[in-house]
Amino acid sequence: MNKKILKLYFCFITIIGSNLIYSQNSHKSDLWAFDILNIPENKTKGKDLTQITIAVIDDGFMLSHKSIASFLYKNTSEVENNFIDDDGNGYIDDFIGWDIADDDSNVNIPEGKEANYYHGTYVASLITRIASIHYGALAKDYIKIMPIKVLEDNANNTYLKKGYDGVKYAIDNGADIICLSWSGGFPTEKQKTLMKQAKAKGIIIVSSAGNFNERKVLYPANFKEVIAVAGVGVDLEKGKFSNFGDKISISAPSEYVKGAYPVQKNAYIHDNGTSASAGLVAGVIALLKSKNPSLNKEEVEAIINNSSNSNSTEKNKYLGLLGSGIIDVEKAILSLNEPNKFFSSNKNRGAILYNKRNSDSIYTIKPEGVFSGFNLSLSSKEVKKKKNNYFSIYLKDTLWRNFNLENIPKKLYIPANSFTVKTKAKFKKKDIFKMSFYSKSIDSTKLYCKEITNLSKNGEVVNNGSLENNYVNNTSCRWVITAPKNKRIKFLFNKMDTEPNVDFVYIADGESLVQENIFAKFSGNNLPPVVSSNSNKVLVWFITDKKNTKKGWEFKYEFVD
Template structure:
């Protein structure tokens, strides 16, 4: 028998341009176009994962993979999604022991998720809903759909045992690849667990196996060990990592004990709050290391993810002059080290650069170091210069630093953006040092500390910002070298060379007149573009991200008016043509579900949407800025003295990602190689879009949710 793989409801949800399609239309579109285009069609199937997990299918195109999975793959028990495991599903649902794989798949698809049954040791929909308050009313099907289409990419936790940020942090070979969360999760499922890699601060398969002789004797695989801990070990109160002993955690945190937390609640609390709060979670322990911990960074002994206090003893001398240790910090932390022997010690970063050496304290006779460190992987080198044999005791202390909570105000939201601070946070550094102000017409750059980011070499290079507006004078002398072009299109040949449905869209597209004329006869779009990326030359102005590229997308007519439909089409165009940031200096008094879906789509594809709050002196933002509660960033305007502009719509009482930026008498480009002063939240919005471009040029792997978190923190 074959199984039904296509889900029309999910297909529509995953592809907002098809939301009005009936089931029959959706099915027809999928068979004729969507399958070949690689569109998502089911919450249960990932064809890319299917090919990657089955090497004999690696050369299959989407249709071949789809047909193979439907006719053979499910029946053969092949892996088809990182989210589901049919063997696990059968083992943990005792009423299904006689089901074959096809029956299991059909049961899972039609009943299992809806009934809240367990289908993977790595995904817990109940946990997903409970830790994300905006999803508390979702049923299981809705939660699964949200996780796959949005939550995973937003970095939301979906299991008390899986932390994808930690997975990247604890595995430098993976972190340097710059993978998104889906790629990280696929690697974890396909390789990481079996390889014994760390993906949780509360569970370490190697530690769990070595700590309990019954588990070591049983010869359980790493996956089986995780299942054992979830099914039995946690309830039995077993210690599961060097950082977490559940009984010790409850015994030493009286507030949790007073709340009558059970072991499962305690583990979830530790993962979400306790570890980052630096709570006592494990007895002070002597780390057991091999006789030779390693004599280079490449062979360093892995101490794992550290939190709290740790001690180890070892030896260096004539036959073993150097010991190297590797450690991982899951959060920005205060780190200290003491060494009680006449040997040398260095702290080294993941690239092999020395951060600091231990200093000798004459009163305590110890070598010490104490400093704040960002999350990541580090190495400790202990070595003897003269070859004298020395035993040493090394004590380490790691205390995660808690960041002050950001304060939201109903007027200014989270307040004025700071480019220097934002870019520094994007790369895990402390705030950059101050540099001299530019003065003159560049007051907006000075007010938000843009030069501090420039001084470190971050100028927006490699980032594309789509400006959805009245068009752009792409021949302006201060803009022309920073205009994005569609390299797949041949200018003037009257053909749709790249097959995107738009003829000769070399410089973008005009969704007002449905042609390729994106010129600006209004001036609004050109002014916005200059604030973002005017060139750094000897005349005119300098944009916030002066090495970024501007993608022209015309959605407003020459009088500055437009429709939601044009904006929606413009968003999809920008996302599908490689924009990293979208500037929406537009607004309306009316909500539009399709516009909201378009912004959600952009966020799900890793595109940051920056939206003007509006100029009605209202107590809440206009639309679509009001959607910044969940997606995108709303921007209000301040003057040169950091006072809110009297025309600016306020943030409102409902907390959303709302920041402010310069928006009064902003000097920028207008058509005809001219310049002018404009005011409005439309002028503040490109300041923030430019800051986002700086952040992404510093760290192109930031997700939209990470960008939002940095800007409002």
């Protein structure tokens, strides 16, 4: 059974005008989220373009909204409203998408629920706006939206329980790209298989990382077959709500993003959340696929990662955790025939494609910051004659690994902060050897202490672990101390230096930090008094914020009667 799946969005308070819904944050550029993507006018001739279908799997759709009405995918193998499954795909009258949740062909929002079921229309409109900026009036000829509704008409909440069933429909019915602006739960084996099937068919799946401001990429974005997207705010730093992590591929705006609002055919709203980020990235990838429909996930990621713009000045906080940067449409299009064009050795995520033209080139990957290492993906399947062609990796000018392309591993981990690669090969005209990489960041929140440490030996000395250094931001570390039965635990502090009234050491009876169990709470630089527990088991929890840090604390505990 599917876990409940949560749509990812946060709305600004809105004011409703006669024809428009707009945010009170009107001091910001109305379309800043699209401006920052650097979307150029199309220069590709029509004969060289291919129509691309993007399946948007979401709560429901206002098909008549002016932002998406002309972009709707129509199943021409099906006769509309004749109550016959003309194309034999198992769905009667699925002329414009399908309502998976209610098992019918009506993907429209149930009457009276427009404000609650707005999300699908909103996300679809982000894709169509990108297409319209690039292709102008011809956008509808090249980009199509396949609306797939996965929320019941009579649902009591907006959890998308049928989300993965929608993915199956998209796979089986011709989608080129699947946009999943939602997350939640842990996948079943069946759902894992679905993602593999999509990738095997060349379908590119884009999903939002999550809106809980934590270092965790939620499913479905966490699937290796999916392009995971994080969000950035108007300051181009990590979005306030956006999740982050090593598995993020790319970032896009997630705050004050203008999209359709289905209370009227020409109404709009400015919304927050990584749902918007995923929709924007799906729209950009649709442009790339319309110019080169054969692009697979690895090729798309190579292009958007190499051509992205760096977004983080908060280097100690999110370096390596927001993907390669903010997606840049113009540079991505310029990279279609030359994926290495904007390669930068300073990026923590990217790709190198070796061919006949650059077979002698040497590339060094040396991003800013400290990392535990790099994960590499290697593919020589597009090299016709692999024998006597070699790929070498150097660490600090010393050869670390040398592979014949006949037996090169698909995955490789390099335990270093930087590395250099080169090939010794005689590639033919159509040969391509691919290497993609991303850094493995060090979780600074666990740099000096573990998430949980269990102690039971009498007379131990415990400290925050940073010794002579300051502790780090966003620390959340716990110690569970267990004394023999009928004993209590006494605490004697000999050091206390934390940011006053901000970073705290909590001490509570038991193993959970509930208010009634807390018997001590210390902060600042005054040495705490001696305190004792009321039971034989105690939780010590050290929590810090994201700003200032100090030298930390230390205590000795003793078991007493």
